[in-house]
Amino acid sequence: MTTNGGLLAIQGLWAGYGEGWALEDVTLAIPPGRLVSVIGPNGSGKSTLLRAILGLVPRRRGAVSLGGLPIDERRSDVAYVPQRELVDWSFPIGASQVVMMGRYPRIGPVRGATVADRDAVDRALERVGMADLGGRQIGALSGGQQQRVFLARALVQEASVLLLDEPMTGVDRGTEEAITALMRELRDGGATILHATHDLEGAADVSDLLCFVNGRVVAHGPPDETFTPQTLHATFGGEVMIVDSGDHAHVHGGGHHHGGHAHPDAG
Amino acid sequence: MGWLTDPLALELFQRALVAAVLMGATCGAIGAYVVLRRLAFIGDALSHAVFPGVVLAYVAGVSVFAGAMIAGALTSVAIAIVSRGQRIREDTAIGIFFAGAFALGIVLISTQSGYQRDLSAFLVGDLLGVGWDEIALSAVTGLAVVGVLVALRKELLLASFDRVYAQALGYPVFALELLLLLLLTATIVVSLSAVGIILVLAMLVTPAATARLLVDRFTPMMVAGAALGALYGVIGWYVSYHLGWSPGGAIVLVATLAFLLAFIFSPSHGLLAHRLRRHPQHAARHAAIDPPPGHAHGTEGGPVVASLRRRHPPGR
Numbered sequence: 001m002t003t004n005g006g007l008l009a010i011q012g013l014w015a016g017y018g019e020g021w022a023l024e025d026v027t028l029a030i031p032p033g034r035l036v037s038v039i040g041p042n043g044s045g046k047s048t049l050l051r052a053i054l055g056l057v058p059r060r061r062g063a064v065s066l067g068g069l070p071i072d073e074r075r076s077d078v079a080y081v082p083q084r085e086l087v088d089w090s091f092p093i094g095a096s097q098v099v100m101m102g103r104y105p106r107i108g109p110v111r112g113a114t115v116a117d118r119d120a121v122d123r124a125l126e127r128v129g130m131a132d133l134g135g136r137q138i139g140a141l142s143g144g145q146q147q148r149v150f151l152a153r154a155l156v157q158e159a160s161v162l163l164l165d166e167p168m169t170g171v172d173r174g175t176e177e178a179i180t181a182l183m184r185e186l187r188d189g190g191a192t193i194l195h196a197t198h199d200l201e202g203a204a205d206v207s208d209l210l211c212f213v214n215g216r217v218v219a220h221g222p223p224d225e226t227f228t229p230q231t232l233h234a235t236f237g238g239e240v241m242i243v244d245s246g247d248h249a250h251v252h253g254g255g256h257h258h259g260g261h262a263h264p265d266a267g
Numbered sequence: 268m269g270w271l272t273d274p275l276a277l278e279l280f281q282r283a284l285v286a287a288v289l290m291g292a293t294c295g296a297i298g299a300y301v302v303l304r305r306l307a308f309i310g311d312a313l314s315h316a317v318f319p320g321v322v323l324a325y326v327a328g329v330s331v332f333a334g335a336m337i338a339g340a341l342t343s344v345a346i347a348i349v350s351r352g353q354r355i356r357e358d359t360a361i362g363i364f365f366a367g368a369f370a371l372g373i374v375l376i377s378t379q380s381g382y383q384r385d386l387s388a389f390l391v392g393d394l395l396g397v398g399w400d401e402i403a404l405s406a407v408t409g410l411a412v413v414g415v416l417v418a419l420r421k422e423l424l425l426a427s428f429d430r431v432y433a434q435a436l437g438y439p440v441f442a443l444e445l446l447l448l449l450l451l452t453a454t455i456v457v458s459l460s461a462v463g464i465i466l467v468l469a470m471l472v473t474p475a476a477t478a479r480l481l482v483d484r485f486t487p488m489m490v491a492g493a494a495l496g497a498l499y500g501v502i503g504w505y506v507s508y509h510l511g512w513s514p515g516g517a518i519v520l521v522a523t524l525a526f527l528l529a530f531i532f533s534p535s536h537g538l539l540a541h542r543l544r545r546h547p548q549h550a551a552r553h554a555a556i557d558p559p560p561g562h563a564h565g566t567e568g569g570p571v572v573a574s575l576r577r578r579h580p581p582g583r
Contacts, residue, residue: 075437
């Protein structure tokens with residue numbers, strides 16, 4: 001379904017609107033078949049990083065390439081799952097119609113969808129556990145189901161890079177697990193996956209690489225090396241509490257205690 | 268049946284009926300985008316902004332259609348460019364150019380004392396004054412507008428539903444939006460002789476809004492909008508003939524009345540249907556507790572997500 005698209009290389013990327021920089025001097029090289037979590041507080045530039053890869057936020061300096069080619073020449077090989085809040089869910093269309101949008105570049109203007117396109121849509125809906133909901137008006141779906149529709153739309157692109165902007169926000173536990181399982185499956189098939197997230201522990205569990213962002217890349221590497229109090233502190237400042245229980249560092253948002261003995265991060 | 272056939276005896280009235288149907292169908296079709304993309308204000312602005320073009324073309328003795336198209340296109344482009352920056356929002360840009368262009372038309376007309384009566388036909392429409400040449404132009408323009416809407420149905424739908432995703436796929440979203448404004452301008456221009464500058468907005472919005480209350484998919488909504496627009500043209504025209512009302516006014520009143528009926532009686536989205544569905548009472552309580560689907564901002568993703576979200580206000 002997905003293919004190996006080659007190395008995703010971000011070289012000295014500066015991005016942002018107007019005078020300020022939302023992101024400064026980002027350099028990352030992500031080999032194919034990796035699942036990367038982009039982690040940082042709100043307004044840290046997580047979403048901006050994903051959007052700048054696509055050129056949705058102006059790239060003011062630097063370059064992004066995929067398999068050696070400028071990424072703008074391989075746009076439809078990159079599937080983007082935007083934040084759910086950005087669209088009008090009362091729009092008069094059905095779930096399978098939204099999923100079909102992922103095939104539009106392939107179909108081209110004027111022409112209609114072929115049987116192969118419809119099959120791809122059905123398969124993608126089945127894959128995200130929504131086989132029988134394709135005809136449903138999108139506004140009648142739950143938050144988790146809407147997120148699955150977006151995911152299915154990305155799947156039918158058969159892209160080699162997936163960029164997911166906070167896919168876990170506002171979804172039920174079942175959808176969260178389905179998304180995680182799907183991301184792993186696609187990764188195993190050779191796809192490169194970047195997803196922006198708030199969920200620090202979840203990210204550390206599922207990802208091959210973590211990328212901590214706060215206006216710039218604070219740290220980047222495997223969870224073992226990067227998921228440390230130092231990195232967390234540098235990324236989130238004093239807003240995160242670390243609960244050290246045995247060999248795992250558990251992280252909580254400041255002031256949000258879960259029974260266990262919590263203490264502010266000292267350092 | 269005399270009331271139905273008698274008015275058709277005169278060619279004058281046949282022309283008026285054909286013009287009303289063409290206007291209604293074209294406006295109703297593009298109206299789906301006007302309603303869903305919230306272009307009502309820009310539609311109103313464009314209908315006024317074509318006015319100086321109409322006056323200038325009239326005075327110069329050239330095609331009024333061409334003059335109106337040029338004025339409308341220039342205004343569309345000006346609005347699109349000015350509102351592209353972040354300091355001036357789109358509605359502000361629309362307000363500036365809409366009133367400015369209309370003022371230019373008024374100033375021009377005030378310098379041309381002899382033309383006032385003829386030009387006033389463009390303000391309120393003059394269905395009985397429409398000639399076959401204008402009808403031919405309306406038909407060709409209407410077909411062209413609908414043809415583009417059909418040819419680019421996927422792209423326009425995608426850019427309307429999810430602009431960011433369309434951009435991510437590499438679609439020229441700005442060009443598509445500009446194209447939609449140009450199609451809107453063309454529709455408005457060929458509708459002016461039937462309903463006039465002031466009432467054309469109703470034909471762009473009301474049939475499509477009524478269709479929105481009756482169907483749940485985009486294509487049926489566009490087809491229903493076109494059919495309703497044409498139907499209102501016919502009914503309004505007969506009302507105008509028999510009661511001696513202004514044709515433009517009668518068509519728009521019929522459209523408004525039909526919308527109100529749909530608003531109350533629509534089987535799926537009408538007021539009555541909603542009322543009936545709220546009984547029995549537990550349904551009402553249920554609705555009050557459950558957030559509507561699509562608006563849930565739950566944070567089941569984990570407590571960490573929730574607390575971080577609250578602690579970091581959006582923006583920089």
